[in-house]
Amino acid sequence: MKEKLYIIKIGGALIDDEELLEQFLEQFAEIQEKKILVHGGGKLATTLADKLGIEQKLVNGRRITDKDTLDIVAMVYAGGINKNIVAKLQQKKCKAVGFSGADANLIKAKKREHAEIDFGFVGDITEKSVNRKLISKLLKLELVPVFSAITHDKKGHLFNTNADTIASVIAQALSVKYDVELLYCFDKEGVLEDVNNPESVIKNISEEEFSILKEDGKLHKGILPKLENALGAVKNNVNKVFLIKETQLKNHIENHHAGTEICL
Numbered sequence: 001m002k003e004k005l006y007i008i009k010i011g012g013a014l015i016d017d018e019e020l021l022e023q024f025l026e027q028f029a030e031i032q033e034k035k036i037l038v039h040g041g042g043k044l045a046t047t048l049a050d051k052l053g054i055e056q057k058l059v060n061g062r063r064i065t066d067k068d069t070l071d072i073v074a075m076v077y078a079g080g081i082n083k084n085i086v087a088k089l090q091q092k093k094c095k096a097v098g099f100s101g102a103d104a105n106l107i108k109a110k111k112r113e114h115a116e117i118d119f120g121f122v123g124d125i126t127e128k129s130v131n132r133k134l135i136s137k138l139l140k141l142e143l144v145p146v147f148s149a150i151t152h153d154k155k156g157h158l159f160n161t162n163a164d165t166i167a168s169v170i171a172q173a174l175s176v177k178y179d180v181e182l183l184y185c186f187d188k189e190g191v192l193e194d195v196n197n198p199e200s201v202i203k204n205i206s207e208e209e210f211s212i213l214k215e216d217g218k219l220h221k222g223i224l225p226k227l228e229n230a231l232g233a234v235k236n237n238v239n240k241v242f243l244i245k246e247t248q249l250k251n252h253i254e255n256h257h258a259g260t261e262i263c264l
């Protein structure tokens, strides 16, 4: 039987809220099984770019990343946010170690080529981009990897890569060796039938149901890339994938099945 591994992704709104982040990291530190944390931070990057007068543009949830924006996201994601999370986890006796994809060549990306839109320094990744052996070695040492949304091409360039995608491809790569459960933690109770009604959680979503919900106009903005990445994970052998509210992490792990489960 494969050993259990939790891969947990957190995003912008949580990272921006000191109290919520603290509560979340306490729950994360308590997880006894092997675990990996992946974080975004898009909200903070936008706030800093606005302060510096650098206009930001997102297409389908992906940030157009020119050189100035790349400088900002590298500082914000791989610098401030990553090191802050690692320090807070160390305080909670969790042996966290922070990485960008460039560190030890853990995640190698290819610059996004798009016929119509120039995304700039945005990196695309697949399961093969991930250095599975080295991540497994780190886990064996009882270390807890914390990944930011920065990758590289091994030719000296950094790239900005969506954090939901990073969590999905790491989960796919490590499913060869581990019984992976991928948890997308965000600010809603799960995927909602009506985004304004927290009681309208949809318990299970398959690819077919995803298409129907999309056609019915029930999914907007950030939830779309999150669901696409979640579906990509289940299609590529990740055992369990859930979208849950960030405050429900402990409850989900102890009692099982909070939020929305993504199925084949």
Ligand SMILES: Nc1ncnc2c1ncn2[C@@H]1O[C@H](COP(=O)(O)OP(=O)(O)O)[C@@H](O)[C@H]1O
Residues within 6 Å of the ligand: 010, 011, 012, 013, 040, 042, 164, 185, 186, 187, 188, 190, 191, 192, 193, 194, 195, 218, 219, 220, 221, 222, 223, 224, 226
């Ligand atoms: N049907 C839906 N159910 C849940 N969230 C939805 C739905 N439609 C749109 N959303 C939006 O998607 C957001 C989550 O995406 P995003 O803000 O990108 O998360 P993160 O920054 O954590 O990755 C929610 O806060 C919500 O506003």
Ligand SMILES: CC(=O)N[C@@H](CCC(=O)OP(=O)(O)O)C(=O)O
Residues within 6 Å of the ligand: 010, 011, 012, 013, 039, 040, 041, 042, 043, 045, 061, 062, 063, 073, 122, 123, 149, 160, 161, 162, 163, 164
């Ligand atoms: C290419 C791309 O879009 N990268 C994302 C990476 C950060 C991210 O994913 O942050 P959240 O999880 O907080 O949304 C961005 O710069 O917004």
